[in-house]
Amino acid sequence: MKKIYKSFKNSPKYSIKWNNYFDIYENLFQKFLKKNIKIVEVGIGDGGSLFMWKNFFGKKAKVIGIELNPDAKKLEKKGFKIFVGDQSSPTFWKNFYKKVGNIDILIDDGGHTNLQQVTTLMESINHIKPGGMILVEDTHTSYMKNKGFKNPSKYSFINFTSSLIEIIHRRNPSLNKNLNFIAKKINSIEYYDSITVINIANKSLKKSKNLENNKRLRSYFDDYRYKTVNISKKNKNKISLNFLTQKISKRSYLYKIYENNVIKKYLKLIKK
Ligand SMILES: C[S@@+](CC[C@H](N)C(=O)[O-])C[C@H]1O[C@@H](n2cnc3c(N)ncnc32)[C@H](O)[C@@H]1O
Structure with missing residues (x-):
């Protein structure tokens, strides 16, 4: 106990x-x-x-x-x-x-x-x-x-x-x-x-700092976060827009609609 x-x-x-x-x-x-x-x-x-x-x-x-x-x-x-x-x-x-x-x-x-x-x-x-x-x-x-x-x-x-x-x-x-x-x-x-x-906090907190472990090891990797994607086929059901065969930038307004729709679906799931 x-x-x-x-x-x-x-x-x-x-x-x-x-x-x-x-x-x-x-x-x-x-x-x-x-x-x-x-x-x-x-x-x-x-x-x-x-x-x-x-x-x-x-x-x-x-x-x-x-x-x-x-x-x-x-x-x-x-x-x-x-x-x-x-x-x-x-x-x-x-x-x-x-x-x-x-x-x-x-x-x-x-x-x-x-x-x-x-x-x-x-x-x-x-x-x-x-x-x-x-x-x-x-x-x-x-x-x-x-x-x-x-x-x-x-x-x-x-x-x-x-x-x-x-x-x-x-x-x-x-x-x-x-x-x-x-x-x-x-x-x-x-x-x-x-x-x-x-x-x-144990002491007055300050702005946080970004740390790198070892600058010499950096390969300048290509960050794919906002790489253009083709949303034409597999996401057809999630975004009903008529330009579906285009490649679309992940930063675009249309991609944002797609993102929000996916998140809305998850929200609906958790609110049940
Ligand atoms: C659930 S009881 C506390 C139970 C106790 N902590 C225990 O674990 O057995 C809630 C208490 O909060 C008091 N209370 C309600 N409103 C209050 C207020 N505005 N200020 C201080 N105490 C308040 C009530 O009188 C009541 O005795």
Whole structure:
């Protein structure tokens, strides 16, 4: 049995998590075990997960909870620092980080609405220590219509993170875009069933550089990416245009139509 799952099962208080989360936790959190870290969980419920984190990360870890329900304060008797507040309030977060300082791991298991998840992420990103992470749980709510989530929508949490995906690619000089604080800060984003992980870089990230192993070995190979193709026969069914017997440049407008049609077919397949 995984250590984290054992900690979950043996917690003295009730906790509720999806069964696929335990492998994810176990893999992601290895480097933090037995370390002097600050871990914050938003959304406490009965408090069972706070005991789980403490047991899993070890004695040196400081486990802090954030909860809107003031009853959670009673868990302070068990050695956890509890902040009562609303994760969708930027003011709450500003005061929180003023008191607590920067943290290593933030786990968002709060209310799971778009506003709560996005605000928590954006107000915390500058307060995660180098090499730390923000782990957002129950991101399937980005696709849930019921229970007030009103998704999928343009403003779902997952759609928001897809903008972050674009921003981390700005580090590539080919895109010729300025690096904003996100591009400098987020090293990578991981997606799992219902969990999104934002990995914070170890140091401020810069534009990436193209490396060649050994210039003397270069043969100046002919790059075939945009070589002209004959789409007349085998692709007849995919492009119904009357110039089909021509050779066509892969850079041409018509080839783009062909490409898009193929991709549309794959999209249709995955959306079933
Ligand atoms: C699913 S429970 C948390 C379960 C707990 N983490 C566990 O593993 O057992 C979600 C909690 O988030 C809290 N919550 C909901 N909206 C919140 C908000 N805006 N700010 C802070 N906490 C919130 C709820 O009161 C509830 O206790």
